[in-house]
Amino acid sequence: MKEPVSLVDARPRLASLEARAVSAWFGDRKVLDRVSLLMPAGKVTALIGPSGCGKSTFLRILNRMHELVPSASLAGEVLVDEVDIYDAGLRITDARRQIGMVFQKPNPFPAMSIQDNVTAGLVLTGIKAGKAERADLVEECLTKAGLWNEVKDRLRQPGGGLSGGQQQRLCIARSLAVRPRILLMDEPCSALDPTSTRRIEQTIQELAADVTIVIVTHNMQQAARVSDQCAFFLAEAGTPGVIVEHGPTDLMFEAPQDQRTMDYVNGVFG
Ligand SMILES: Nc1ncnc2c1ncn2[C@@H]1O[C@H](COP(=O)(O)OP(=O)(O)OP(=O)(O)O)[C@@H](O)[C@H]1O
Numbered sequence: 001m002k003e004p005v006s007l008v009d010a011r012p013r014l015a016s017l018e019a020r021a022v023s024a025w026f027g028d029r030k031v032l033d034r035v036s037l038l039m040p041a042g043k044v045t046a047l048i049g050p051s052g053c054g055k056s057t058f059l060r061i062l063n064r065m066h067e068l069v070p071s072a073s074l075a076g077e078v079l080v081d082e083v084d085i086y087d088a089g090l091r092i093t094d095a096r097r098q099i100g101m102v103f104q105k106p107n108p109f110p111a112m113s114i115q116d117n118v119t120a121g122l123v124l125t126g127i128k129a130g131k132a133e134r135a136d137l138v139e140e141c142l143t144k145a146g147l148w149n150e151v152k153d154r155l156r157q158p159g160g161g162l163s164g165g166q167q168q169r170l171c172i173a174r175s176l177a178v179r180p181r182i183l184l185m186d187e188p189c190s191a192l193d194p195t196s197t198r199r200i201e202q203t204i205q206e207l208a209a210d211v212t213i214v215i216v217t218h219n220m221q222q223a224a225r226v227s228d229q230c231a232f233f234l235a236e237a238g239t240p241g242v243i244v245e246h247g248p249t250d251l252m253f254e255a256p257q258d259q260r261t262m263d264y265v266n267g268v269f270g
Contacts, residue, residue, distance in 0.1 A: 014041040015081045015181035015212055017062060022076035024057050024066060031057055033240040037231050044204060044213040046223040049233030050270035054241030055216045059184050062214065063099040064092050080181065097125045100175035104187045106167035110160025114151050117159040117170055118142060121178045137177055145173035146203040165196020172203060185215040189222065201226050220265055224253055232261045
């Protein structure tokens with residue numbers, strides 16, 4: 001019998017992510033209008049903007065989760081290094097494996113051990129790994145997620161026994177285990193205390209060397225601290241969300257081109 005091929009060591013190259021003229025609907029209601037954005041390889045891109053302007057919808061389009069909502073539809077292209085993830089020839093599981101997601105609320109499997117939580121995605125994505133390989137992967141991913149030192153002596157204890165901030169870092173480790181090229185994060189710190197938030201922010205900055213990151217955040221200080229570039233989304237007076245302005249984070253905060261960006265980053269609205 002042919003030996004299963006191990007993919008654990010197949011370290012992916014850094015990838016850029018590009019949205020081209022992405023529009024989105026829920027039923028008849030258009031919520032995003034022709035949004036285009038390049039999210040460069042190895043950089044952190046922050047999506048900012050008031051509630052309801054379509055940031056989460058845009059993020060979910062970037063890893064093909066939007067299509068899971070029965071009434072949802074979309075137009076446009078999403079390219080990972082020039083390959084359209086919506087191409088009919090590409091399987092949804094392949095797209096999801098390349099593009100991981102961390103959610104607002106930490107969602108580890110609570111009864112599963114810490115180590116099994118880390119490797120939980122391997123089976124789902126068809127990655128084969130032996131015992132030693134798994135142990136190495138657990139250590140590597142927990143280290144990258146900034147959690148190894150805190151849990152190395154209790155890897156067999158349940159993930160649900162960790163603090164909220166530790167659980168979120170466990171979820172980051174779980175995402176990293178399938179070696180995504182891109183990591184999407186939807187308000188990953190909104191359920192966490194300030195200390196855990198700073199720890200996750202530090203992790204995000206460290207991870208950017210290995211994986212392209214896109215983060216939705218309502219916290220302007222956080223966007224300023226962790227991101228290389230920002231995109232400001234806005235849906236004015238019932239119109240679909242658009243990107244008003246995007247650019248290097250320091251320019252977006254210190255010298256934005258558009259008055260609405262200036263008002264938003266200075267807390268005038270939103
Ligand atoms: N499952 C859904 N069904 C119908 N409409 C939806 C659904 N999800 C989101 N919407 C609508 O789409 C628009 C964009 O929502 P989205 O959650 O993407 O905005 P957001 O900028 O991420 O908001 P927030 O910052 O509050 O999370 C909103 O008007 C919202 O009501």
